[in-house]
Amino acid sequence: MRRVTLMVVLLSICAGVAMGDRQKLAKAKRDKKDEFYTQRVDIENELRHYKEHFKDKVVLCNCDDPRESEFFKYFIENFEALGLKRLIATCYKSQDVDLFSQGDCERAICQIYEGDTNGNMTLDDNEVCVRYLEGDGDFRSPECIEILKQADIVVTNPPFSLFREYVAQLVKYDKKFLIIGNVNAITYKEFFPMIRDNKVWMGVSIHSGDRKFCVPNDYPLNAAGCGVDENGKRFIRVKGVRWWTNLDYPQRHETLPLYKKYSPDEFPKYDNYDAINIDKSSDIPYDYDGIMGVPITFLDKYCPEQFEIIDINPHFFTLVEQGLPKVKQLTLKGVGRKDPYARILIRRRK
Numbered sequence: 261m262r263r264v265t266l267m268v269v270l271l272s273i274c275a276g277v278a279m280g281d282r283q284k285l286a287k288a289k290r291d292k293k294d295e296f297y298t299q300r301v302d303i304e305n306e307l308r309h310y311k312e313h314f315k316d317k318v319v320l321c322n323c324d325d326p327r328e329s330e331f332f333k334y335f336i337e338n339f340e341a342l343g344l345k346r347l348i349a350t351c352y353k354s355q356d357v358d359l360f361s362q363g364d365c366e367r368a369i370c371q372i373y374e375g376d377t378n379g380n381m382t383l384d385d386n387e388v389c390v391r392y393l394e395g396d397g398d399f400r401s402p403e404c405i406e407i408l409k410q411a412d413i414v415v416t417n418p419p420f421s422l423f424r425e426y427v428a429q430l431v432k433y434d435k436k437f438l439i440i441g442n443v444n445a446i447t448y449k450e451f452f453p454m455i456r457d458n459k460v461w462m463g464v465s466i467h468s469g470d471r472k473f474c475v476p477n478d479y480p481l482n483a484a485g486c487g488v489d490e491n492g493k494r495f496i497r498v499k500g501v502r503w504w505t506n507l508d509y510p511q512r513h514e515t516l517p518l519y520k521k522y523s524p525d526e527f528p529k530y531d532n533y534d535a536i537n538i539d540k541s542s543d544i545p546y547d548y549d550g551i552m553g554v555p556i557t558f559l560d561k562y563c564p565e566q567f568e569i570i571d572i573n574p575h576f577f578t579l580v581e582q583g584l585p586k587v588k589q590l591t592l593k594g595v596g597r598k599d600p601y602a603r604i605l606i607r608r609r610k
Contacts, residue, residue, distance in 0.1 A: 296473030296498065298417045298440060300330040305465040307334065309509045310438065313413065315343035320411035322399050323418045325351045328474075331416055332371070336383060339375050347373040348411065350404055352397040368397025370407065399426065408433055413507070415439070417473075424450050427460075427504075438463065438507055443500040446556045447572065447602055455559065456569045463503025464511055467560040471501040515566045518546035527552075533573070535605055549610070553603035570605040 321331045332349045339347060349371045372389040376382075395401045399408070399418070408414070408429070417440040418426040428450060430437050445451050454460040470485065474493045481487065485497035520526075522545035527536040535551035538544055541558040551570055562569070 296417065296475055296496065297328050298330055299472055299474070300334065302440075302466070302471060303330050303334050306438070306463050306503050307338075307415075309464045309511070310505075310507050311342060313436070313507050316345050317412040318346040318348065318410055319344055320408060320414045321347075321349040321416045322404060322408065322411075322414060323352075323416040324349045329416075335415075336373055339373065344375070345412075346410075348407060350393065350397050350399075350407060368393040368395060370397075400429065405429075405433075408435065412436060413438070424448055427451060427454075431459075436507055438503060438505040441502060441504050442498075443502045443556065445502075445504065446559065446604075452572050456571075458564050460504055460506050461512055461562070461564075462559050463505050464509055466502055468557075470497040470499040472497055513563055513565060515563045516541065516544070516561045518544055520545045522548040533605075537603070544608075549608060551605050551607050553605055556602050556604055558604055558606065566609060567606045568609055570607060572602060572604050 319335055321329060321335070324332050329349065332347070335342070335344065335347045351369045351371075370391050370393055372391075373387065374389075375387075377387055378384065393403055395403045398404060412435075414430060414435050414437040420442055423441050423445055426439070427441075427445075430439075431454070446455060451460070472489075472495045474495050475481075477494060479494060479496070481494060481496065486495065488494050520543050522536075526543075527538060527545065527548070529536050530553065533551075533553075535553050536548065538552050538554045541554055541561050544552060544554065553573070556572075
């Protein structure tokens with residue numbers, strides 16, 4: 261890892277900074293409250309599993325103020341170790357929407373870094389090419405789409421509220437990606453078919469619990485688990501966070517050990533669907549060949565060579581091409597209650 265002095269360089273990025281219009285910023289706070297800065301420890305714990313994917317690649321962080329983004333700092337510090345070709349980061353301007361730069365930069369910027377050019381193992385001002393964008397830096401703008409086309413891999417924490425649009429764009433332009441999202445993305449009708457077809461899967465390092473995210477200084481800390489850390493940074497905790505990616509890694513091909521024997525009493529069938537209910541993924545029977553309804557957290561342990569994903573229920577869509585009936589909500593035979601949780605319908609591969 262190179263020794264870099266990032267903050268002096270990054271703090272000088274936006275010359276002539278100014279606070280945006282207060283009314284517009286207030287509207288931004290009402291409209292968008294899911295723009296959080298990912299902790300460095302979470303980035304390091306996940307990125308260490310993908311080193312072989314980054315050699316000679318162009319990496320784009322297109323939801324990142326480089327002064328605050330630990331993604332940008334991580335890739336600069338590990339540029340040579342990963343063998344990157346180029347690093348690009350784009351920043352949404354804050355005079356209209358206080359998304360990424362905490363109201364400090366009134367123009368959207370793009371930064372390009374191509375490595376330590378003079379070999380002094382320090383990040384120098386002239387090693388980061390900084391240019392203002394013509395537009396507002398929104399990832400959906402034509403200008404930012406042209407930047408996206410240059411990238412091989414996109415790594416960032418996109419707005420949770422725009423997750424559907426964000427992933428759809430990555431798929432449209434056939435990009436490799438490693439992004440943070442909510443576990444409930446499993447239930448999105450636009451997203452689940454990609455999971456079913458093994459076009460996207462969960463990352464390695466986060467499987468349960470909540471995660472701490474830094475927030476701007478004017479973000480309200482009025483929920484449980486919020487606070488200020490030892491470095492004076494404000495943070496909140498977000499539940500159900502997961503990494504989502506289409507970069508392969510060895511752990512996703514490790515089979516889940518199965519030790520339970522099928523018993524009709526322990527694994528009742530649904531009243532309105534030919535499948536048995538499994539309350540815990542660890543209880544999947546090793547000798548049942550039919551369809552099983554498992555919790556959505558099963559995806560943390562999913563091995564595509566071991567299981568086939570059929571459908572998800574109960575939600576407003578079904579995979580009609582599988583010839584399966586649409587089921588609005590599963591009910592358990594003999595129990596007389598509706599299953600209150602979403603279930604992924606799977607089958608063991610033979």
